[in-house]
Amino acid sequence: MSKKKKDSSPEQAANTQETAQAAADTKPADDFDDMFDFDDDPLGATGVSRKSLVIFFLIDTSGSMKGTKMGELNTVMEELIPEIRKVGEADTEVKIAVLTFSTDVKWMYSEPIAIEEFEWARLSASGVTSMGAAFKELSARMSRNSFLNSPSLSFAPVIFLMTDGYPSDDYKEGLKELSSNSWYKFGLKAALGIGNEANDDMLAEFTGNKDTVVHAYSGNQLAQMIKIVAVTASQIGSKSMTLSDQNDAELSDEDVYAAKQKMLGQQIQELVNQNDSDDVSFDTGW
Amino acid sequence: MFNGFSHSVMGASHEKRGIVCQDSSAYKVGEGFAVAVVADGHGSKKHFRSNIGSKAATEAAIETIEAFYKDPDAFDENFKTRHKQIVKCVEKQIIMRWNEKVLDHLDNNPITPEELSKFGPEEFEEIPHESYYGTTLVVAVAGRGYTWGFQIGDGSLVAVFEDGETSMIMDYEESNPANITSSMCNAMAATMFDSFYVDKKRLLCICVSTDGLYTSFGSDYDFLDYHTIIAGQLANPDAFMPSLQNNMKKRSRFGTEDDISVACVYDVELATANNDIIKAKIAENKRLAAERRSNLLKR
Numbered sequence: 001m002s003k004k005k006k007d008s009s010p011e012q013a014a015n016t017q018e019t020a021q022a023a024a025d026t027k028p029a030d031d032f033d034d035m036f037d038f039d040d041d042p043l044g045a046t047g048v049s050r051k052s053l054v055i056f057f058l059i060d061t062s063g064s065m066k067g068t069k070m071g072e073l074n075t076v077m078e079e080l081i082p083e084i085r086k087v088g089e090a091d092t093e094v095k096i097a098v099l100t101f102s103t104d105v106k107w108m109y110s111e112p113i114a115i116e117e118f119e120w121a122r123l124s125a126s127g128v129t130s131m132g133a134a135f136k137e138l139s140a141r142m143s144r145n146s147f148l149n150s151p152s153l154s155f156a157p158v159i160f161l162m163t164d165g166y167p168s169d170d171y172k173e174g175l176k177e178l179s180s181n182s183w184y185k186f187g188l189k190a191a192l193g194i195g196n197e198a199n200d201d202m203l204a205e206f207t208g209n210k211d212t213v214v215h216a217y218s219g220n221q222l223a224q225m226i227k228i229v230a231v232t233a234s235q236i237g238s239k240s241m242t243l244s245d246q247n248d249a250e251l252s253d254e255d256v257y258a259a260k261q262k263m264l265g266q267q268i269q270e271l272v273n274q275n276d277s278d279d280v281s282f283d284t285g286w
Numbered sequence: 287m288f289n290g291f292s293h294s295v296m297g298a299s300h301e302k303r304g305i306v307c308q309d310s311s312a313y314k315v316g317e318g319f320a321v322a323v324v325a326d327g328h329g330s331k332k333h334f335r336s337n338i339g340s341k342a343a344t345e346a347a348i349e350t351i352e353a354f355y356k357d358p359d360a361f362d363e364n365f366k367t368r369h370k371q372i373v374k375c376v377e378k379q380i381i382m383r384w385n386e387k388v389l390d391h392l393d394n395n396p397i398t399p400e401e402l403s404k405f406g407p408e409e410f411e412e413i414p415h416e417s418y419y420g421t422t423l424v425v426a427v428a429g430r431g432y433t434w435g436f437q438i439g440d441g442s443l444v445a446v447f448e449d450g451e452t453s454m455i456m457d458y459e460e461s462n463p464a465n466i467t468s469s470m471c472n473a474m475a476a477t478m479f480d481s482f483y484v485d486k487k488r489l490l491c492i493c494v495s496t497d498g499l500y501t502s503f504g505s506d507y508d509f510l511d512y513h514t515i516i517a518g519q520l521a522n523p524d525a526f527m528p529s530l531q532n533n534m535k536k537r538s539r540f541g542t543e544d545d546i547s548v549a550c551v552y553d554v555e556l557a558t559a560n561n562d563i564i565k566a567k568i569a570e571n572k573r574l575a576a577e578r579r580s581n582l583l584k585r
Contacts, residue, residue: 041529041532041533042515042518042519042526042529043512043515043516043529043530043533044533045511045515045568045572046503046508046509046511046512046515047504047508048502048503048536048537048540048541049502049503049504049508049541050540050541050542051501051541051542051543052504091543093504109582109583109584110581110582110584111582113582113583117583149505149506150503150504150505151500151501151502151503151504151505151506151509152501152502152503152504152541152542154501154542
């Protein structure tokens with residue numbers, strides 16, 4: 001540690017104190033862990049938070065999801081949590097927020113929950129598909145004054161929409177409101193259409209790109225697609241991308257987020273094509 | 287009587303990338319005032335001398351404040367009635383002084399071939415000279431019976447008052463989710479400051495910190511509680527300093543891996559006299575934190 005006295009005169013030195021410190025300690029990283037092991041740390045009461053990422057799941061729980069679709073979705077979401085947990089193990093804290101929409105819109109928890117503490121609450125299906133209302137609710141919560149209030153938030157959110165049908169309300173109005181939200185603009189968006197009734201064009205309006213829309217026609221596919229999209233989006237979402245391109249020219253934040261969204265589309269399509277294998281039959285239906 | 291401290295730690299990510307600490311921190315206790323300052327150099331490609339820029343910013347801020355307090359009695363009298371105009375004037379003078387410092391540095395230390403090699407010829411020509419040194423700046427001043435401060439770019443100001451009330455005086459800018467930073471090097475810098483003035487409450491301490499500290503917390507509550515704990519330790523600052531420095535390293539290593547700087551000025555007598563009040567507040571904060579945690583997991 002270097003400390004530098006900067007007082008320019010003895011008179012000042014007599015009644016003032018000043019320290020300036022530009023460079024800090026540069027001890028080898030290996031020594032650090034031992035240094036933190038001390039008993040009497042008054043500041044230890046406030047925990048250290050890693051870089052964090054919030055994943056929003058928007059899930060259609062309308063009546064048409066009843067039966068196999070909802071049963072499968074509940075099962076795969078329970079299985080998915082440990083897989084996403086692995087994404088956060090390195091240096092990112094992943095938080096989960098689940099918004100369900102049918103006749104009403106409802107959050108599973110009152111705020112995003114750290115993946116280590118998150119427990120899936122099994123969902124049931126009934127009512128109509130108020131997707132526009134869900135978009136408005138999401139927009140209201142994606143704010144520094146609400147769900148995105150954690151100081152450690154370091155990445156734009158991942159937003160994953162799952163639905164099996166056409167909205168029963170004015171989804172365009174909801175999407176218009178959501179589209180003005182900066183977090184949505186910079187967020188990584190993906191959507192899963194479930195069954196024959198889901199409209200991929202409408203889902204692409206939500207994601208802004210057809211490559212980040214996938215479709216599942218069977219229980220097996222549903223499980224695969226949810227895992228592919230959620231895990232890939234979490235990995236890319238928590239990636240710290242450098243702010244320069246291959247020519248070392250600086251990129252804007254918009255460019256970085258656009259690059260992430262493009263990467264998500266490419267990786268999802270690659271993985272989906274790999275999984276178009278014989279063991280998943282389109283004929284199994286629901 | 288005021289006292290203070292300042293400390294900077296290098297971010298773990300900077301260590302990994304082999305780049306120097308971009309933060310600077312300083313404080314000064316003068317007659318009738320104490321000032322705490324931190325600056326966070328941008329550190330990106332075109333701001334390749336921002337470690338020098340951040341140091342120049344802390345120096346410019348302290349020199350300017352000191353000049354304004356040359357006659358502290360006269361300053362106090364003027365400031366209480368015309369603080370808005372005077373703060374603007376201080377901000378402008380800091381910008382001017384900083385520009386002088388960094389342009390002097392450039393005159394005495396011309397761009398090296400190594401620095402130039404990272405840019406194409408046209409790319410380099412487009413960068414204004416002062417941008418090489420781009421930095422944020424956060425300044426807090428404790429006066430006699432009043433407190434004021436200002437900032438340009440990211441960073442935090444937290445005040446702890448005599449009753450233990452702890453508050454962030456300037457809020458996060460909601461319109462800027464992508465963290466596009468206002469900067470001392472911006473041509474419109476003088477218009478980009480936020481500022482505050484408080485004279486209704488007696489100040490115990492005020493801390494300024496670079497963004498690396500704030501982003502190592504999971505919630506604003508924890509961030510504020512951290513400062514209340516600091517206030518509770520100021521009755522015995524020498525014993526506390528090693529703990530704070532260690533904690534800052536820990537936060538940088540396990541948090542967002544950014545550089546972290548903290549500078550603080552405090553009222554020595556009040557820190558001792560009100561220590562029991564602050565300790566009681568810390569105990570209450572702990573209870574509330576446990577309550578919030580148990581509520582969080584309710585569906």
